[in-house]
Amino acid sequence: MERIAIVGGGTGGTVLANRLADELQTEIENGDVEVRLITADENHVYKPTFLYIPFGKKTVEDAKRPIKELVDRRVSLTIDEVVDIDTDGKRLSLADGPALAYDQLTVATGANLEPETVPGLVEGGHHFYGPDGAEQLRDELAQFTDGHLVLSVIGVPHMCPAAPVEFVLMVDDWLRERGLRDDVEITYTYPINRTHGIQSIADWATDLFDERDIGYETFFNVDEVDPEAEVIETLEGSELSYDLLVAIPPHGGTDLVTDAGLGDDGWVDVDRNTLEATAAEDVYAIGDAADVPTSKAGSVAHYEADVVADRIASQARGAVPTATYSGKTVCFLEAGMDEATFIEFEYGDEPFVREPSKHLHWAKLGYNESYWLTARGLL
Numbered sequence: 001m002e003r004i005a006i007v008g009g010g011t012g013g014t015v016l017a018n019r020l021a022d023e024l025q026t027e028i029e030n031g032d033v034e035v036r037l038i039t040a041d042e043n044h045v046y047k048p049t050f051l052y053i054p055f056g057k058k059t060v061e062d063a064k065r066p067i068k069e070l071v072d073r074r075v076s077l078t079i080d081e082v083v084d085i086d087t088d089g090k091r092l093s094l095a096d097g098p099a100l101a102y103d104q105l106t107v108a109t110g111a112n113l114e115p116e117t118v119p120g121l122v123e124g125g126h127h128f129y130g131p132d133g134a135e136q137l138r139d140e141l142a143q144f145t146d147g148h149l150v151l152s153v154i155g156v157p158h159m160c161p162a163a164p165v166e167f168v169l170m171v172d173d174w175l176r177e178r179g180l181r182d183d184v185e186i187t188y189t190y191p192i193n194r195t196h197g198i199q200s201i202a203d204w205a206t207d208l209f210d211e212r213d214i215g216y217e218t219f220f221n222v223d224e225v226d227p228e229a230e231v232i233e234t235l236e237g238s239e240l241s242y243d244l245l246v247a248i249p250p251h252g253g254t255d256l257v258t259d260a261g262l263g264d265d266g267w268v269d270v271d272r273n274t275l276e277a278t279a280a281e282d283v284y285a286i287g288d289a290a291d292v293p294t295s296k297a298g299s300v301a302h303y304e305a306d307v308v309a310d311r312i313a314s315q316a317r318g319a320v321p322t323a324t325y326s327g328k329t330v331c332f333l334e335a336g337m338d339e340a341t342f343i344e345f346e347y348g349d350e351p352f353v354r355e356p357s358k359h360l361h362w363a364k365l366g367y368n369e370s371y372w373l374t375a376r377g378l379l
């Protein structure tokens, strides 16, 4: 029997498991193939929901569903943490259960937040990148009526490169709706010499920031935060005072990947088109865990999962895999509380940023609702 293992039941791992169950249904039913998803959390979490929690538009409960409800019945599901990957012996060690052997492995373990790597950030900053952080920020924002709100992008790469710009444009609009905007100064900071890593998004965001009286500082690399004095100190030697700091914390991969020799900093080194690991045979990586030159975004994880499903299904049938990933990425960006834009691009492309509209905002909200069908492999 061909044993196909997937580690991580987030966007990438869930879409991949369901695609494989569909593509290989005959082989699975005949007992020739097993598709096994091993994931640490019994809930599947849809992280884009977190953007709406600080504004009271969504809750943490809205962001999660039991993984067993999303996975095809032909997928073998193991709720456990993988603590070691032995790529020579082709074995996975689990925190609780017995070790599992595999023939084909896909690593889809996502990205982790590492706020503790910046002195003072845990005590002095808020974020909306995880469920607890998003709820705490909601409570802070509800009471924030005047002062200096700073959104600081501290670490790159981070999940959803657009989300910090979206947050700033949304908070500007939200404060205007509540009649508080004149009492709140907003500043956005970014580590490189423009407001976003992608030039066309930087141009678009900078124009909107100017229009809406949102300040910005570039080449702003946070060294430490002084929570008592409410001051950010940078590697460039500057200081910025805040009353409410919303930070995008540094991100990292997982030690599991580094310890397995699959890549540095917890990201898996892969061929950017085939998504095969460069350091081991019969190992793929998808989603945030894969070190490819595009965004750490759910759409990337989804398109990569389609490609890897095609490749693994071909291999399971004894055919040469030919599907490749072109870097396809799509993203809706909120431009306020009721307008959004949309971009799409592949490796090397400069995305075109469309004029924001209410229609695109509703399309983003509609996509977020239909995500639960996407994860099941139905869209």
Ligand SMILES: Cc1cc2nc3c(=O)[nH]c(=O)nc-3n(C[C@H](O)[C@H](O)[C@H](O)COP(=O)(O)OP(=O)(O)OC[C@H]3O[C@@H](n4cnc5c(N)ncnc54)[C@H](O)[C@@H]3O)c2cc1C
Pocket (backbone or CB within 6 Å): 007, 008, 009, 010, 011, 012, 013, 038, 039, 040, 041, 044, 045, 046, 047, 048, 049, 050, 051, 080, 081, 082, 083, 108, 109, 110, 111, 128, 129, 130, 159, 160, 163, 254, 256, 286, 287, 288, 289, 296, 297, 298, 299, 300, 301, 330, 331, 332
């Ligand atoms: C605020 C915010 C807004 C966002 N907005 C958007 C957006 O609008 N559009 C977009 O495309 N993307 C967006 N993203 C990014 C998107 O959520 C991620 O890129 C996507 O979830 C990545 O999918 P993944 O499968 O790689 O990882 P994840 O979805 O993070 O899943 C990883 C899974 O692996 C499991 N796992 C980890 N380690 C182990 C282990 N050792 N053993 C077993 N299981 C393990 C975890 O429990 C988890 O289930 C946003 C992210 C945030 C934080």
